[in-house]
Each structure stands twice: as structure tokens, then as C-alpha cells.
Amino acid sequence: MNFYVLTLFPEMVMSGLNTSIIGKGVEKGLLNIEAINIRDYAGNKYGKVDDYPYGGGAGMLMQPGPVYRSYESVVDKIASERPTRVVYLTPTGNVFHQDMAKELAQEENLIFLCGHYEGIDERVLDKIVTDPVSIGDYVLTGGELPAMVMIDAISRFVPGVLKNEVSAETESFHENLLEYPQYTRPEEFMGEKVPEVLLSGHHGKVDAWRREQSLLRTAKFRPDLLKKAELTEKERQFIQKSLENADK
Ligand code: 6GU
Numbered sequence: 001m002n003f004y005v006l007t008l009f010p011e012m013v014m015s016g017l018n019t020s021i022i023g024k025g026v027e028k029g030l031l032n033i034e035a036i037n038i039r040d041y042a043g044n045k046y047g048k049v050d051d052y053p054y055g056g057g058a059g060m061l062m063q064p065g066p067v068y069r070s071y072e073s074v075v076d077k078i079a080s081e082r083p084t085r086v087v088y089l090t091p092t093g094n095v096f097h098q099d100m101a102k103e104l105a106q107e108e109n110l111i112f113l114c115g116h117y118e119g120i121d122e123r124v125l126d127k128i129v130t131d132p133v134s135i136g137d138y139v140l141t142g143g144e145l146p147a148m149v150m151i152d153a154i155s156r157f158v159p160g161v162l163k164n165e166v167s168a169e170t171e172s173f174h175e176n177l178l179e180y181p182q183y184t185r186p187e188e189f190m191g192e193k194v195p196e197v198l199l200s201g202h203h204g205k206v207d208a209w210r211r212e213q214s215l216l217r218t219a220k221f222r223p224d225l226l227k228k229a230e231l232t233e234k235e236r237q238f239i240q241k242s243l244e245n246a247d248k
Contacts, residue, residue, distance in 0.1 A: 001105070001158050002032045003151050004074045006067065007114040008049070009144050010035030016148045025161040033151065038062070041069035050117050060117040064124035071111065071128050078109050085130045086111045087150065089143030090119075093132035096150060098173040100133070104150075105157035112150070114143030176229040178222060180213035215239050220246075 005013045013035040018026065025031040039047045043065055050060040071086070078084055085107055094100075104110060113120075113129065125132075135146040155161050183194040197209045218225050219239045226239070 001030070001107070001155070002078070002109045003034070003112065003154075004078075004109070005033070005035045005112045005114065005144075005147050005151075006038055006070045006074070007035055007112075007144055007147070008038050008062075008116050009114075009142070010037045012144050013114075013148060016144075017151060021161065022152055022155050025155055025158065028160065030158055030160045031155055036070050036074060038066050038070045041066040041073065043069070053118070058118065062115060062117060062120040064121040067113065067120060067124045068127065071113070071124075074111055080109060083130075084109045084111055086113060086128050087131045087133050087147075088113045088115070088120075088125060088129040089135075089146040089150075090115060090132050091134050091137075091139050093134040095137075096133050096135045096146075096153070098153070101150070101153040102157050104131075105154045110154070112143070112147040114147050116142045173225075176218075176225045177214040178217045178225070180210040180217070211235075212238065216242055219243060 007013055014033065017023070017033050022031065022033075026033060039049055042049050049066040050062055053059070053061050075084065085104070087104075087110060089112065133146070133150065135149050140146065183198060187194050187199070195209070197205050200206070215231070215235055215238060218229065219242065231239075
């Protein structure tokens with residue numbers, strides 16, 4: 001899968017994605033990440049890419065020309081029949097989530113556009129952006145970190161990137177339930193023992209305990225997710241009972 005990031009800070013994007021599992025994915029040739037410096041398409045000898053907003057107001061805006069030319073350079077390079085989706089990182093976009101990561105991972109090529117200053121001239125956004133995306137309700141100084149967050153989450157769904165393929169699915173947001181707690185050695189840490197059932201070697205009991213823990217955690221920390229989760233009647237009753245006991 002190819003990721004093309006249009007940015008004023010290419011080193012930031014590249015240095016953040018060359019380590020750990022994503023870096024391995026690049027080494028293995030499963031992922032290709034390229035940062036394109038919008039400033040290289042400034043079209044003037046000063047590398048100036050921003051200007052004052054018409055109508056006044058605080059700060060500077062990125063001009064449409066350099067953004068469009070950097071985009072064109074990528075489109076020419078991809079030379080695909082199919083139009084390539086362009087993700088614009090903006091706090092006013094649709095909020096990113098796991099299903100969106102999974103869906104975007106089906107694409108062969110993705111372009112990310114990172115804004116800076118107070119934003120980007122609307123006309124170029126209208127021309128090229130297909131997917132405006134936010135990573136949550138807070139404001140960041142630029143789109144680079146959100147682009148890196150998205151590339152990480154999407155890459156986990158590219159076959160071969162994760163060692164253990166099942167873990168792309170059986171993780172924190174699978175089936176809209178939070179992940180159960182996990183333990184490794186030592187058996188006792190600062191007086192706290194690993195739950196007995198995990199040492200029992202009884203897989204059926206371990207699975208049942210983990211499922212219960214997922215249900216309890218989700219009910220406690222993310223009750224909003226439970227509405228979307230597929231639960232048996234028995235499981236719904238189990239949650240109801242445990243919530244009643246917690247109130248006492
Ligand atoms: Cl995608 N960009 C910026 N600048 N701030 C954000 C964001 C994106 N998502 C949340 N805050």
C-alpha cells in the first residue's frame with residue numbers, strides 16, 4: 001500500500017513512521033510512505049506558500065497553487081485508472097475510527113493533505129479533497145500527527161504488517177468491546193497476583209473470563225459502545241447485574 005503525504009514538514013512524517021511495526025512493513029515492501037514537500041511547489045524562489053486571508057482575520061493561509069501542484073505531482077506518479085482518495089486532516093472533518101481505518105486499508109494508494117497555519121484556501125480543497133478527517137475533538141497545530149496516526153491505524157490492516165494476523169481483529173475495538181486485561185510474568189507483582197483462572201490451563205474458562213472482563217470494562221468505561229455490540233441475552237443480564245451490584 002502506498003501513502004503519499006503532502007506536507008510542509010516531510011522530515012516529521014518520515015521520522016515518525018520508520019520505526020517499530022510500520023518501519024518493518026516498509027522494510028518488507030508491504031508499505032511505501034512518501035512525504036512530498038509542498039514548499040517544493042511554491043513556484044517562487046523564496047519558497048513562500050502562505051498569505052493573508054481575504055476579508056481579514058488572524059494568521060496566514062496556505063495558498064492553493066502549491067498544494068494543487070504537489071497533489072498533481074503525486075497523481076502523475078501514481079498514474080492509476082481509478083481516482084485516488086485524498087484525506088484532508090482537519091478538526092472539522094469526520095471523526096476517525098476503526099471501521100474507517102479498515103475501509104481505507106482496501107485502497108492501493110492514499111494521499112494525505114496536511115494543513116498548517118490557519119488552514120488552506122477553500123478552492124483547492126473543493127477541487128481535490130474526497131475525505132475530510134479529524135482525529136478527535138481538540139485542536140492541533142498541523143495535520144502531520146493526525147496523518148501519522150491514520151497511517152499507523154490503516155497499516156495494521158495491510159496483510160503481513162502484523163506478525164499475528166488475528167490481532168488486527170481481536171483487539172480493543174473488535175465487535176465494539178474493549179479488550180480484556182492481560183498479564184505476564186511475574187506471577188506476583190507488588191503483592192498483586194495474576195487472576196487464578198489464567199493459570200488454570202482451562203481454555204474454555206479463560207475465554208469465558210476474558211469475555212466477561214471485556215463486557216465489564218466496556219460497560220464501565222465505554223457504555224456508548226455497548227449499544228453497537230452484539231450480545232446474547234445472557235450477556236446483557238450479566239452486565240445489568242454487575243451494574244446493579246456496583247451501585248450498592
Ligand atoms: Cl486532523 N488536524 C488538526 N490540525 N487538529 C486536529 C485534527 C486534525 N484532529 C483533531 N484535531
